[in-house]
Amino acid sequence: MYDILGILFLSIVLPLIIIGHYTTKWRTSRSLTNADQQMLEELWDDSQKMESRINALETILDAEVPDWRRKV
Template sequence: MPDGVFAVAIIFMVIVAPVWIIFHYVTRWRIAKTLSADDEQMLSELWHSANKMEDRIRQLEKILDAEAPGWRAKA
């Protein structure tokens, strides 16, 4: 009987334990890879801010084009 227990222990250590550890860390990696609710909200706010800044820059460029037509060549 002790030989059977020893064989089961060896099989567990060689096959089951490594697979178990690999799946554990793969699961942890997938959980860490996803965005939390706070991260999603912050990303949404940053996206909105970037769009507002892009609109402002376009408006400023239109104003500069009207008031100082050669400003792009100077920059």
């Protein structure tokens, strides 16, 4: 009797426990940590600053060297 219960436990219950464990781990790892969220916000701010600087440089180049885009 105990042999059958052991086999059922190993073949049915244990795999379900393992699948549940790794599913929970996978769900929690999908979300960003606070440090990741902060780094992402800083990168976003930096990219916005860089975009405005590039736009300013392009405006200056358009005024001073009208055909600079064709040279690049």
